[in-house]
Amino acid sequence: MFLEETLKRIQSHKGVLGTIVVNAEGIPIRTTLDNSTTVQYAGLLHQLTIKARSTVRDIDPQNDLTFLRIRSKKHEIMVAPDKEYLLIVIQNPSE
Amino acid sequence: MPQKATSQKSKQVSPKVASQSIKTAPLKAVKPAVKKKDDENATDMGDVADEWMQGKTLLKPPDQLQLSEAELKEELTRVLTANNPHAPQNIVRYSFKERCYKPISNVDQLAIHFSLDGNMLHKDSDEARRQKARTSIAEEYVADSTAVDGSEDGRKENLGPDEEKESEDKGSRGKKEQKLTNQFNFSERASQTHNNPLREKASQTEPPPRANFSATTNQWEIYDYYIVELQKQERTKEKQKAPPVKKEDEKSKKKQSTTESQSDDITKVSPKVVQILERMVNQNRFDDIAQDFKYFEDASDEFREQEGTLLPLWKFQYEKAKKLAVTALCWSQVYKDLFAVGHGSYDFTKQGHGMLLFYSLKNSTYPEFIFKTDSGIMCLDIHVGHPHLVAVGFYDGSVAVYNMKEMGSQPIHKSTAMTGKHTDPVWQVKWQKDDMDNHPNFFSVSSDGRVTSWTLVKNELMYMDVIKLSVDGVALEGQGDDQLPTMACGTSFDFHKQIDYLYIVGTAEGKIHKCSKAYSSQFLETYNAHNMAVDAVRWNHFHPKVFISCSADWTVKIWDQTINTPMFTFDLNAPVGDVAWAPYSSTVFAAVTTDGKVHVFDLNVNKYKAICEQLVVAKKKNKLTHVEFNPVHPIIIVGDDRGYVTCLKVSPNLRKMPKEKKGQDVPKGPEVEVAKMEKILSLLREPTSAVKK
Numbered sequence: 039m040f041l042e043e044t045l046k047r048i049q050s051h052k053g054v055l056g057t058i059v060v061n062a063e064g065i066p067i068r069t070t071l072d073n074s075t076t077v078q079y080a081g082l083l084h085q086l087t088i089k090a091r092s093t094v095r096d097i098d099p100q101n102d103l104t105f106l107r108i109r110s111k112k113h114e115i116m117v118a119p120d121k122e123y124l125l126i127v128i129q130n131p132s133e
Numbered sequence: 134m135p136q137k138a139t140s141q142k143s144k145q146v147s148p149k150v151a152s153q154s155i156k157t158a159p160l161k162a163v164k165p166a167v168k169k170k171d172d173e174n175a176t177d178m179g180d181v182a183d184e185w186m187q188g189k190t191l192l193k194p195p196d197q198l199q200l201s202e203a204e205l206k207e208e209l210t211r212v213l214t215a216n217n218p219h220a221p222q223n224i225v226r227y228s229f230k231e232r233c234y235k236p237i238s239n240v241d242q243l244a245i246h247f248s249l250d251g252n253m254l255h256k257d258s259d260e261a262r263r264q265k266a267r268t269s270i271a272e273e274y275v276a277d278s279t280a281v282d283g284s285e286d287g288r289k290e291n292l293g294p295d296e297e298k299e300s301e302d303k304g305s306r307g308k309k310e311q312k313l314t315n316q317f318n319f320s321e322r323a324s325q326t327h328n329n330p331l332r333e334k335a336s337q338t339e340p341p342p343r344a345n346f347s348a349t350t351n352q353w354e355i356y357d358y359y360i361v362e363l364q365k366q367e368r369t370k371e372k373q374k375a376p377p378v379k380k381e382d383e384k385s386k387k388k389q390s391t392t393e394s395q396s397d398d399i400t401k402v403s404p405k406v407v408q409i410l411e412r413m414v415n416q417n418r419f420d421d422i423a424q425d426f427k428y429f430e431d432a433s434d435e436f437r438e439q440e441g442t443l444l445p446l447w448k449f450q451y452e453k454a455k456k457l458a459v460t461a462l463c464w465s466q467v468y469k470d471l472f473a474v475g476h477g478s479y480d481f482t483k484q485g486h487g488m489l490l491f492y493s494l495k496n497s498t499y500p501e502f503i504f505k506t507d508s509g510i511m512c513l514d515i516h517v518g519h520p521h522l523v524a525v526g527f528y529d530g531s532v533a534v535y536n537m538k539e540m541g542s543q544p545i546h547k548s549t550a551m552t553g554k555h556t557d558p559v560w561q562v563k564w565q566k567d568d569m570d571n572h573p574n575f576f577s578v579s580s581d582g583r584v585t586s587w588t589l590v591k592n593e594l595m596y597m598d599v600i601k602l603s604v605d606g607v608a609l610e611g612q613g614d615d616q617l618p619t620m621a622c623g624t625s626f627d628f629h630k631q632i633d634y635l636y637i638v639g640t641a642e643g644k645i646h647k648c649s650k651a652y653s654s655q656f657l658e659t660y661n662a663h664n665m666a667v668d669a670v671r672w673n674h675f676h677p678k679v680f681i682s683c684s685a686d687w688t689v690k691i692w693d694q695t696i697n698t699p700m701f702t703f704d705l706n707a708p709v710g711d712v713a714w715a716p717y718s719s720t721v722f723a724a725v726t727t728d729g730k731v732h733v734f735d736l737n738v739n740k741y742k743a744i745c746e747q748l749v750v751a752k753k754k755n756k757l758t759h760v761e762f763n764p765v766h767p768i769i770i771v772g773d774d775r776g777y778v779t780c781l782k783v784s785p786n787l788r789k790m791p792k793e794k795k796g797q798d799v800p801k802g803p804e805v806e807v808a809k810m811e812k813i814l815s816l817l818r819e820p821t822s823a824v825k826k
Contacts, residue, residue, distance in 0.1 A: 040407070041402050044410075047498070048411050048414050051414050051415070051418060051498070053418060092353070095353030099352050099355075099356035099357075100356070104409065105409055105410070107413070116410060116414065118409050118413070120402050121403065122401065122402075123402045123406075125402065127410055127413070129417050129418075131420060
């Protein structure tokens with residue numbers, strides 16, 4: 039319930055292009071974008087998150103990745119990893 | 134034979150020395166050796182030799198060596214040695230020691246004329262023993278099989294005992310001999326049996342199911358595994374300790390959890406993660422505000438001599454609270470970005486529900502916590518030590534304590550008519566230090582004239598009236614029935630920062646009473662403060678004697694508790710809703726008025742005028758109701774009667790510290806603030822008007 043509401047709010051934020059929820063295997067389970075884009079984002083970011091998390095934890099196993107932000111020319115991709123899921127939000131911050 | 138012939142020749146032709154001596158010379162050495170033989174055969178061959186010799190003329194080979202007589206007579210010794218004439222005599226070997234070729238002295242003189250390898254073995258050698266073993270086994274076998282035959286033959290033939298023995302011997306010898314291959318009469322015979330035809334028979338089974346497994350090991354995966362193991366161990370320990378009833382609960386819980394984990398349930402995403410994401414999105418959207426909040430310092434303050442400004446930052450609003458006015462604001466002391474907003478209504482006629490919202494600066498679009506209440510909230514306070522406990526006072530006179538850790542919308546404690554709730558709106562609540570039994574307790578003041586102390590004992594809220602406010606200035610305990618005690622309406626109170634038992638109460642009549650917790654029937658002091666209800670009273674954070682009060686009569690007054698008259702009076706041209714001291718300075722305070730302006734004063738800079746007077750809310754329709762300074766950051770939050778909370782940044786001019794004289798160390802700390810205030814006050818104080826307690 040809480041998640042649904044929050045996701046709705048995030049989606050209705052100004053500048054947010056889309057939100058995706060990905061499960062532990064990299065399969066998107068909830069999205070507001072079209073299928074092909076979603077699958078692409080999900081697969082690529084899933085791998086990147088695993089790599090980032092591995093990096094952080096290799097340095098100190100008691101540490102863990104909280105979130106990942108990728109800012110590009112056009113927009114910003116924000117990834118928040120969970121134990122079993124991955125939340126992705128694509129926002130255009132300049133608006 | 135040829136030697137005999139030559140020896141005969143030599144004898145017969147001895148008179149012919151000249152011609153014969155040549156021939157005999159080389160043969161002289163041989164003479165003594167063959168003499169014996171000559172003697173034996175001399176008589177036999179004499180006649181024959183003579184005849185043979187006479188018939189033959191002496192032949193000289195043409196290539197015979199021509200030697201003189203002297204040379205012919207010369208005796209040459211010829212030695213017969215056992216040396217091998219074919220052995221080399223000049224073998225040279227390289228000597229590494231002397232680094233040159235050296236001749237070997239001893240040369241092998243052995244000459245082998247004939248060699249034949251025999252096949253005889255020493256009977257004690259390994260090979261012989263092996264052979265013996267082989268033959269003995271075969272012998273036994275043969276002996277067993279032929280022993281019977283041999284004995285039978287013996288009997289059958291009816292030979293004599295000797296003959297029998299002989300035959301037996303022969304037989305036995307024959308048996309032994311049979312094993313040895315007879316060299317002369319042996320033929321090897323072999324026969325081949327028919328080979329069984331080979332047939333290949335194969336059967337195939339289903340291959341075992343295979344699955345590809347791959348994994349990586351890292352330091353952190355190992356660490357994770359250890360943690361899981363540790364938790365399992367702890368759980369087993371707890372299970373052992375827990376009673377069986379609990380065990381069943383755990384089992385049922387476990388079952389539920391396993392079924393949930395199988396499905397791709399989206400609600401299992403931890404709310405923290407979503408929260409983080411929302412905050413990130415907000416940060417992006419309000420990026421400039423966040424940057425301003427953190428880094429912006431108004432540079433134009435240098436040009437404005439004393440005045441400062443308030444930079445608007447975030448604006449907090451919740452759609453469901455739009456109709457409600459902000460009636461209370463409170464920052465959390467522990468979480469510096471969290472503040473509570475109480476919604477209700479000041480309008481007597483329009484009373485409805487209320488809301489308690491908690492906002493964080495990190496997310497300005499949506500509150501962190503939402504509590505809906507039946508009655509409008511009039512005041513609230515967050516406990517300093519237990520930041521999850523919030524005390525709330527309602528318009529209907531009840532007080533409640535909310536626990537933020539529990540997500541339920543109901544307070545954990547609520548006072549009812551039975552448990553001593555006020556009969557009029559509660560205007561202020563304030564947490565106190567935990568009492569001796571570590572129970573949290575708070576005070577409340579209400580229009581019904583009571584100041585009540587509430588203690589959370591276990592699961593109950595217990596109340597105790599601390600003092601009853603009365604109009605006359607002296608609390609009446611119980612007079613005669615004919616006189617109704619006229620109670621004053623308390624509208625605000627504040628506890629002294631340093632002195633625990635001391636507090637001041639503002640009333641609706643415009644009076645301020647200084648009270649002590651110890652005295653429940655008498656005020657320590659009364660000040661005739663205002664002409665209208667006292668909206669807020671606040672002690673100074675640093676100076677122990679100073680407090681400030683504001684009222685709807687458009688004034689803000691600063692008092693020294695020892696003096697009956699105010700030290701400072703400021704007229705703000707509009708009813709003042711709230712006033713608050715700044716936590717960083719003893720001389721700075723802010724006041725909000727119903728015309729939407731925020732006035733900031735710094736007594737150190739300007740004793741008569743505000744150094745900042747700014748319209749904060751867009752339209753004048755909005756009345757500002759409350760103001761609060763953040764304990765750490767240079768921001769203030771202002772609430773209005775439309776339900777908006779605006780956050781403003783205080784410009785540097787409003788945060789002035791006393792200027793440092795070059796070369797001197799700046800003393801910092803509350804003492805400085807106290808001294809600052811004291812200096813100001815001392816200018817105003819008349820030594821004779823000091824009132825004793």
